[in-house]
Amino acid sequence: MNYRHHFHAGNFADVMKHVLLCRLIRALQKKEKGFLYLDTHAGRGGYDMEVAATGDTHTRRPEWPEGIGRLWAQSPEAVPAPLAEYLALVREFDRDAGNITAAPRFYPGSPWLARRLARLGDRLALCERHPAECAALEGELGGRAGVAVQEMDGYTAVRALLPPPERRALVLIDPPFEAQDEFAQIAGALRDGLQRFASGVFAVWYPLTGRARVDEFFAAVRALRPPPTLACELTIAGEQAEMKMKGCGLLVINPPWQFDAEAAPLLAFLAEALAQAPGGTGRVDWVVRET
Ligand SMILES: C[S@@+](CC[C@H](N)C(=O)[O-])C[C@H]1O[C@@H](n2cnc3c(N)ncnc32)[C@H](O)[C@@H]1O
16 A cells, blocks of 8 residues: 555546546536545645655655646636646636636545535545545545545445445445556456446546556456446557657446537547647447447
8 A cells, every 4th residue: 555646646647537437427417416426545635746856765756847837827618628627627726726826736526526516415425444544534525514534445445335225326446556456356346336226427537557458457347348438538649659658548337418529529628628748538438339
């Protein structure tokens, strides 16, 4: 359990994940009935990006300048409308956390974004296994109406908290990919989650560090005979580039209606805005087609 999201907060992968997360939440909110937002690997809820550069035990090159840093100065008119809402939320978090400089410093995590967008009838279950991260999350969002913070294993939470009484749910599975068998653990959680609640929207973030591993994961997902499933992917460099993680994806089971059409231009915009080497793209593909 060495992973600390601090070092990655606000990087290109966070931007992609959080832009799409906001769109998923907005899509679920097209219906009046409230839903459960289950964040299985919630993190601490918000990050001081200066800590990434000057952390107590590590000094690293921060990743946010090539992520949120690239979008920070963009005017709302210069970005696609759905991205403008995400950017406004990030700026609000940064300002409210006390940043008075022109550069971004504080970056929100998925729980904060979800809480900020939640309506009265929407409920948040935020699970984090790391005690210190969970304590920080409790400090950030604990005790708020409709929010439950739990120090627990996120995969156990999928089994324990589904089906939700609301009969509507968005489940974000965003693990650190430290474990060799992370994809297998995700597939197991999806199997159990779909058995308990086949109509839930499940969104799984994954790194693009090797196509073969991702394709193997997709095969495991297809073997579950899931409902329609979409893969949204962003690469910020081509295959020939040296960097280890050239992109990332969000697998969405039961995507809201027309989510594919909304995600495609957003990913294309991000591929251009966040490119680190030639050859990056945004793409949206059905892993299991709508019938
Ligand atoms: C990628 S970070 C989450 C970031 C967060 N979802 C966001 O977007 O702001 C992954 C988190 O999962 C936590 N974690 C690792 N293994 C876990 C497990 N089995 N169950 C729950 N949380 C876990 C880590 O401590 C880390 O905070």
